[in-house]
Amino acid sequence: MTSKFKSKPIDRSEITPEETYLSRRDVLKAMGIVTASAALLAACAPNLPETGSAAATAVNIPPSDATDEIGDPVNTYEEIANYNNYYEFTTDKQGVARLAADFDTEPWSIQVGGLVNNPRSYTIAELQEKFPVEERIYRLRCVEAWSMVIPWQGFELGALLADVDPTEEAQYVRFEALLDPKRMPGQNNKLYPWPYQEGLRLDEAMHPLTIIATGLYGRAMPNQNGAPVRLVVPWKYGFKSIKAITKIELVAEEPATMWNTIAPNEYGFYANVNPQVDHPRWSQKTERRIGELSRRATLMFNGYEADVANLYQGMDLSVYY
Numbered sequence: 001m002t003s004k005f006k007s008k009p010i011d012r013s014e015i016t017p018e019e020t021y022l023s024r025r026d027v028l029k030a031m032g033i034v035t036a037s038a039a040l041l042a043a044c045a046p047n048l049p050e051t052g053s054a055a056a057t058a059v060n061i062p063p064s065d066a067t068d069e070i071g072d073p074v075n076t077y078e079e080i081a082n083y084n085n086y087y088e089f090t091t092d093k094q095g096v097a098r099l100a101a102d103f104d105t106e107p108w109s110i111q112v113g114g115l116v117n118n119p120r121s122y123t124i125a126e127l128q129e130k131f132p133v134e135e136r137i138y139r140l141r142c143v144e145a146w147s148m149v150i151p152w153q154g155f156e157l158g159a160l161l162a163d164v165d166p167t168e169e170a171q172y173v174r175f176e177a178l179l180d181p182k183r184m185p186g187q188n189n190k191l192y193p194w195p196y197q198e199g200l201r202l203d204e205a206m207h208p209l210t211i212i213a214t215g216l217y218g219r220a221m222p223n224q225n226g227a228p229v230r231l232v233v234p235w236k237y238g239f240k241s242i243k244a245i246t247k248i249e250l251v252a253e254e255p256a257t258m259w260n261t262i263a264p265n266e267y268g269f270y271a272n273v274n275p276q277v278d279h280p281r282w283s284q285k286t287e288r289r290i291g292e293l294s295r296r297a298t299l300m301f302n303g304y305e306a307d308v309a310n311l312y313q314g315m316d317l318s319v320y321y
């Protein structure tokens with residue numbers, strides 16, 4: 001099913017070539033300037049840690065004064081790992097951690113193909129070897145109007161896409177999560193069209209803020225947060241950040257996504273955080289930061305406007321919800 005919102009097809013010439021943004025970043029780095037919103041705390045390259053439930057209990061607290069680039073303190077590990085949306089397990093946010101505790105993520109591989117010159121599959125060890133991870137502190141804003149600040153580890157999705165070399169026809173990237181009702185009991189709920197699927201326009205996928213996250217708080221990704229690897233797109237509502245990815249496909253047309261398929265009038269393909277455009281059931285003007293009592297104003301593009309607004313020039317953002 002296609003979105004009721006028409007997407008703006010992009011000409012490949014409009015996409016910033018990877019060499020251009022990489023060299024721009026290198027220049028900024030050399031000048032000692034860190035990208036305003038990426039908040040690269042430490043360009044650390046820890047080993048992709050052990051996956052699985054054991055890792056979820058190993059807590060490595062970042063400095064107590066760690067903040068994102070606008071000064072918001074990070075949420076605690078306990079908050080991040082115990083309030084989750086993960087419908088493959090349950091719709092109860094506080095029940096995901098328990099139900100996902102024994103989810104076995106080994107072995108795991110991700111197939112990357114479609115409109116690419118070098119289709120291939122990667123084991124987690126191969127990803128670890130090819131793409132050193134760095135820490136990014138990002139705000140995560142759920143469409144249900146709650147938010148957190150999370151210290152992720154991950155690598156830029158753009159680096160992975162460059163490795164498979166998209167063809168001229170590729171315009172979008174489609175992501176698919178694991179389909180295995182035996183291991184993911186929520187998939188026995190036939191109300192949802194499993195597997196969970198998501199998508200990005202190719203230039204959104206290539207944007208340096210878009211990462212494949214492999215962990216948080218310096219440790220392997222907790223099962224409930226999407227082990228072993230998930231997407232993180234910080235300027236979009238959290239449902240775009242698909243967990244437990246098994247397949248990435250470059251495609252020519254806007255791909256179907258799970259939430260857009262279920263309720264196209266509620267969940268657009270773009271889903272950029274926008275305080276001016278309310279969801280039919282939730283005002284998006286304010287949000288509840290987990291751990292805080294009062295509500296705070298929601299920021300356009302979740303506060304990443306300076307980095308990403310140029311991706312949407314010429315689009316009516318009140319229509320492209």
Ligand code: MTE
Binds near residue numbers: 196225243
């Ligand atoms: N990915 C999968 N595979 N299944 C899901 O149910 N929920 C999404 C997203 N990714 C979801 C998913 C939603 S609605 C949100 S808000 C975020 O994951 C929540 O991420 P968190 O639990 O790490 O905070």
